[in-house]
Amino acid sequence: MAEIEVTQPTDEQLEEMGVKSWPIWSCEVSRFDWQYDQPETCYILEGQVTVTAGDQQVSFGAGDLVVFPAGLECVWDVTQPVRKHYKLG
Numbered sequence: 001m002a003e004i005e006v007t008q009p010t011d012e013q014l015e016e017m018g019v020k021s022w023p024i025w026s027c028e029v030s031r032f033d034w035q036y037d038q039p040e041t042c043y044i045l046e047g048q049v050t051v052t053a054g055d056q057q058v059s060f061g062a063g064d065l066v067v068f069p070a071g072l073e074c075v076w077d078v079t080q081p082v083r084k085h086y087k088l089g
Contacts, residue, residue: 033075045062047081051068078083
């Protein structure tokens with residue numbers, strides 16, 4: 001199974017990727033199942049999340065760039081309200 005990737009990009013990397021032009025998604029504290037039909041890259045603006053996919057458990061928050069692979073089935077546990085830029089595909 002492909003892994004969830006978490007990195008801390010530089011401002012230059014974010015600018016090169018055009019992150020500020022991506023849509024914004026937000027969510028209150030909650031827990032829900034999710035499946036990725038296509039890859040998603042997101043940049044966390046605020047909040048704290050732990051995602052569990054099989055044996056992998058990954059936590060991330062503000063300043064993290066997260067890549068979810070296509071086909072991933074996981075559980076999102078939003079422990080602090082989250083806002084993120086995201087790009088599908």
